[in-house]
Amino acid sequence: MALVVKKFGGTSVGSIEKIKSVAQRIIADKDPDDKIVVVVSAMGDTTDDLIGMAKRIVRDPYKYPREMDMLMSIGEQQSIALLTIALRSMGQKAVSLTGSMAGVKTDSVYTKGKILDIVPTRVQEELEKGNIVVVAGFQGANEKGDPITLGRGGSDASAVALAGALKADVCEIYTDVDGIYSADPRIVKGARKMKEITYDEMLEMARLGAGVMQLRSVEIGMLYNIPIHVRSTFTHTSGTIIRGEYTMEEKNAIVKGVAHDTKVAKIAILGVPNNPGIAFSIFTALADAHVDVDMIVQNVRNLEIKTDMCFTVGLDDLWQAKPIVERVAAEMGADGVLVEEHVAKVSLIGAGMLGNPGIAAKMFGAIANQGVNIDVISTSEISISCLIKTQYVEKAANAIHEAFFPSKEV
Amino acid sequence: MALVVKKFGGTSVGSIEKIKSVAQRIIADKDPDDKIVVVVSAMGDTTDDLIGMAKRIVRDPYKYPREMDMLMSIGEQQSIALLTIALRSMGQKAVSLTGSMAGVKTDSVYTKGKILDIVPTRVQEELEKGNIVVVAGFQGANEKGDPITLGRGGSDASAVALAGALKADVCEIYTDVDGIYSADPRIVKGARKMKEITYDEMLEMARLGAGVMQLRSVEIGMLYNIPIHVRSTFTHTSGTIIRGEYTMEEKNAIVKGVAHDTKVAKIAILGVPNNPGIAFSIFTALADAHVDVDMIVQNVRNLEIKTDMCFTVGLDDLWQAKPIVERVAAEMGADGVLVEEHVAKVSLIGAGMLGNPGIAAKMFGAIANQGVNIDVISTSEISISCLIKTQYVEKAANAIHEAFFPSKEV
Numbered sequence: 001m002a003l004v005v006k007k008f009g010g011t012s013v014g015s016i017e018k019i020k021s022v023a024q025r026i027i028a029d030k031d032p033d034d035k036i037v038v039v040v041s042a043m044g045d046t047t048d049d050l051i052g053m054a055k056r057i058v059r060d061p062y063k064y065p066r067e068m069d070m071l072m073s074i075g076e077q078q079s080i081a082l083l084t085i086a087l088r089s090m091g092q093k094a095v096s097l098t099g100s101m102a103g104v105k106t107d108s109v110y111t112k113g114k115i116l117d118i119v120p121t122r123v124q125e126e127l128e129k130g131n132i133v134v135v136a137g138f139q140g141a142n143e144k145g146d147p148i149t150l151g152r153g154g155s156d157a158s159a160v161a162l163a164g165a166l167k168a169d170v171c172e173i174y175t176d177v178d179g180i181y182s183a184d185p186r187i188v189k190g191a192r193k194m195k196e197i198t199y200d201e202m203l204e205m206a207r208l209g210a211g212v213m214q215l216r217s218v219e220i221g222m223l224y225n226i227p228i229h230v231r232s233t234f235t236h237t238s239g240t241i242i243r244g245e246y247t248m249e250e251k252n253a254i255v256k257g258v259a260h261d262t263k264v265a266k267i268a269i270l271g272v273p274n275n276p277g278i279a280f281s282i283f284t285a286l287a288d289a290h291v292d293v294d295m296i297v298q299n300v301r302n303l304e305i306k307t308d309m310c311f312t313v314g315l316d317d318l319w320q321a322k323p324i325v326e327r328v329a330a331e332m333g334a335d336g337v338l339v340e341e342h343v344a345k346v347s348l349i350g351a352g353m354l355g356n357p358g359i360a361a362k363m364f365g366a367i368a369n370q371g372v373n374i375d376v377i378s379t380s381e382i383s384i385s386c387l388i389k390t391q392y393v394e395k396a397a398n399a400i401h402e403a404f405f406p407s408k409e410v
Numbered sequence: 411m412a413l414v415v416k417k418f419g420g421t422s423v424g425s426i427e428k429i430k431s432v433a434q435r436i437i438a439d440k441d442p443d444d445k446i447v448v449v450v451s452a453m454g455d456t457t458d459d460l461i462g463m464a465k466r467i468v469r470d471p472y473k474y475p476r477e478m479d480m481l482m483s484i485g486e487q488q489s490i491a492l493l494t495i496a497l498r499s500m501g502q503k504a505v506s507l508t509g510s511m512a513g514v515k516t517d518s519v520y521t522k523g524k525i526l527d528i529v530p531t532r533v534q535e536e537l538e539k540g541n542i543v544v545v546a547g548f549q550g551a552n553e554k555g556d557p558i559t560l561g562r563g564g565s566d567a568s569a570v571a572l573a574g575a576l577k578a579d580v581c582e583i584y585t586d587v588d589g590i591y592s593a594d595p596r597i598v599k600g601a602r603k604m605k606e607i608t609y610d611e612m613l614e615m616a617r618l619g620a621g622v623m624q625l626r627s628v629e630i631g632m633l634y635n636i637p638i639h640v641r642s643t644f645t646h647t648s649g650t651i652i653r654g655e656y657t658m659e660e661k662n663a664i665v666k667g668v669a670h671d672t673k674v675a676k677i678a679i680l681g682v683p684n685n686p687g688i689a690f691s692i693f694t695a696l697a698d699a700h701v702d703v704d705m706i707v708q709n710v711r712n713l714e715i716k717t718d719m720c721f722t723v724g725l726d727d728l729w730q731a732k733p734i735v736e737r738v739a740a741e742m743g744a745d746g747v748l749v750e751e752h753v754a755k756v757s758l759i760g761a762g763m764l765g766n767p768g769i770a771a772k773m774f775g776a777i778a779n780q781g782v783n784i785d786v787i788s789t790s791e792i793s794i795s796c797l798i799k800t801q802y803v804e805k806a807a808n809a810i811h812e813a814f815f816p817s818k819e820v
Contacts, residue, residue, distance in 0.1 A: 054491075057492060060700075064494070073487075074487045074491075085467050085468060089468035098557075
């Protein structure tokens with residue numbers, strides 16, 4: 001007997017036919033004693049269609065985020081009802097629950113909610129009755145009972161958090177790729193599927209742009225120590241398991257993978273008077289607007305009177321970040337603000353890299369050999385990231401990957 | 411200052427453009443101090459589209475009524491979000507609430523729920539903040555929190571019940587007709603719009619097939635003594651007000667209108683042994699299946715040993731009613747069951763008719779003059795109904811209307 005949370009994303013339930021296949025697969029994979037919770041996203045383009053309707057009323061409907069959440073949360077409600085009907089029509093006991101009904105308690109940051117707690121009483125009751133419990137991902141409710149959507153990666157976060165609250169044996173994330181690769185297989189030819197990866201390394205991969213899993217779900221998995229199995233909806237082969245420790249055979253690899261992220265923008269504030277509290281003012285203002293900041297670098301110039309500060313933000317957040325930074329920069333008497341949209345980040349990830357200084361040198365060498373300039377470097381305990389021009393990202397990622405994972409002889 | 415509940419049906423919010431017009435009208439009609447609650451249905455074909463998706467999974471998705479309610483309740487949630495976005499984009503403070511959030515408590519009869527109570531705490535809080543409160547009609551939640559849809563006429567019922575719970579001054583039902591007519595204007599040429607009608611008379615009209623208002627909403631209005639103003643979404647003229655008593659000028663009319671209903675079927679049980687408890691067995695079995703029964707007539711024949719019993723049910727309920735009646739008839743040793751689908755009911759409605767026996771005679775005469783046979787007659791305190799063949803319904807309704815509301819000379 002196992003308690004398993006399975007999450008199927010929007011492409012996995014993108015049509016009525018796919019919903020039927022997902023239902024068949026869930027039933028085929030279920031042992032009689034298994035307790036199964038299924039978390040689903042909205043069908044394919046449903047969320048975009050709903051946003052499109054709102055945009056026909058007003059150009060920027062996100063000015064009314066509470067109402068956008070009321071609107072968008074129906075996408076998942078549609079999926080859970082249809083998937084449950086499919087399961088029941090195949091003779092399987094099943095019941096659907098919205099995020100709110102499943103006990104997903106969130107803060108009140110509409111369209112970007114965070115899960116504060118999960119009280120899965122109803123889920124447990126329905127499991128005890130022998131039901132497969134189908135839960136709407138991407139959503140919960142705040143203390144008033146308003147529907148709140150969870151923003152990017154929200155459905156994965158729902159699934160992993162629910163697995164944590166239920167003390168599940170594993171959380172299976174079904175997606176359109178068959179696991180986590182040592183680099184993005186769409187651009188790096190030799191990319192290899194990993195059998196296992198630790199939470200720490202996966203966090204670093206996610207933070208640095210590996211698209212398969214979002215940071216937040218991996219963090220939740222780590223917090224509750226729930227193994228996350230990332231695998232394909234369309235094949236039965238095993239994918240990649242994210243967990244706390246390696247099993248023996250995987251333990252020796254230091255460098256785990258190469259990640260890249262083209263959806264970044266660089267913001268540089270030039271000639272900032274070097275007073276205490278400057279970084280605090282800028283990053284507090286950005287945090288208040290829920291803009292995440294990365295790769296912060298500060299260079300002192302000009303006889304230590306003025307400094308240049310540079311950092312990256314997500315490209316999607318740039319429209320929000322730019323006016324904030326310009327306002328704060330003006331207030332503090334900086335010389336100016338420069339924005340660069342055509343930058344990308346390539347990163348090398350692996351626990352234990354700090355103890356191996358040769359690794360950084362090897363990475364910089366691989367980039368230099370391609371004739372590519374490195375704009376900004378930042379390091380963490382388990383990663384090294386370089387900001388380069390977007391046009392060179394494919395070249396650089398392949399060169400780094402080849403340096404650490406040489407292609408096998410043919 | 412007035413507290414008004416306004417209900418807009420599916421055709422009134424059938425497109426983004428119509429949603430915008432409804433928002434404009436609500437704002438234009440609002441005095442600064444008015445407190446406004448708006449109840450809306452799903453947009454046009456949304457509910458049908460959702461049912462269509464479920465039918466692509468399984469032929470009869472209503473076998474899973476809980477899941478159908480989970481699915482169908484999203485139609486109204488879409489409308490409230492979009493209408494609220496429209497109101498807010500026009501500068502009006504507004505907030506959307508699902509039926510559950512508005513405190514609509516129902517029983518657990520999925521797809522045909524009844525409102526048990528309304529606890530409109532959240533609605534009142536939002537009104538106090540100066541919001542127009544946009545509430546999803548047609549839905550509530552049972553004690554577990556499962557979404558429950560309210561079946562036919564459910565959105566009107568939501569609106570009137572909410573008006574009752576809030577002690578509103580009036581409940582305005584916006585629809586595609588401009589009021590209640592003395593007969594269906596689509597088939598009776600001389601049909602006249604009424605300024606006022608009492609709850610009792612409207613109940614009788616609704617029960618007997620006048621389509622504009624369903625029984626249940628009028629009953630709720632009567633219970634809470636909330637005036638219901640039935641009016642057009644598309645014009646600004648006043649419609650028909652349903653209330654407890656007439657104002658002076660309307661008081662004298664005895665006959666108020668002619669109703670007809672072609673969606674009926676006659677079921678006759680022939681040769682029933684005339685024992686006590688027979689009617690009880692049949693009608694209990696039908697009530698358990700939530701089938702409403704009307705026009706019950708029992709004739710004694712055959713030296714009082716056997717009796718014939720005949721009654722009508724809604725045409726939509728016939729598939730459900732027929733096997734039940736056949737089973738019970740067999741159990742009680744009846745000779746057989748006859749079903750007749752091509753029947754229609756024409757009715758005359760008005761308080762005080764019982765005290766005027768000439769009225770019934772005049773009605774029967776009008777029908778007879780058209781050469782139409784009357785199959786079954788039933789009377790109530792404020793109505794007389796005749797069952798005739800469907801093909802004659804237009805002829806009969808026009809003749810009765812002309813007899814009581816003679817056309818004005820041109």
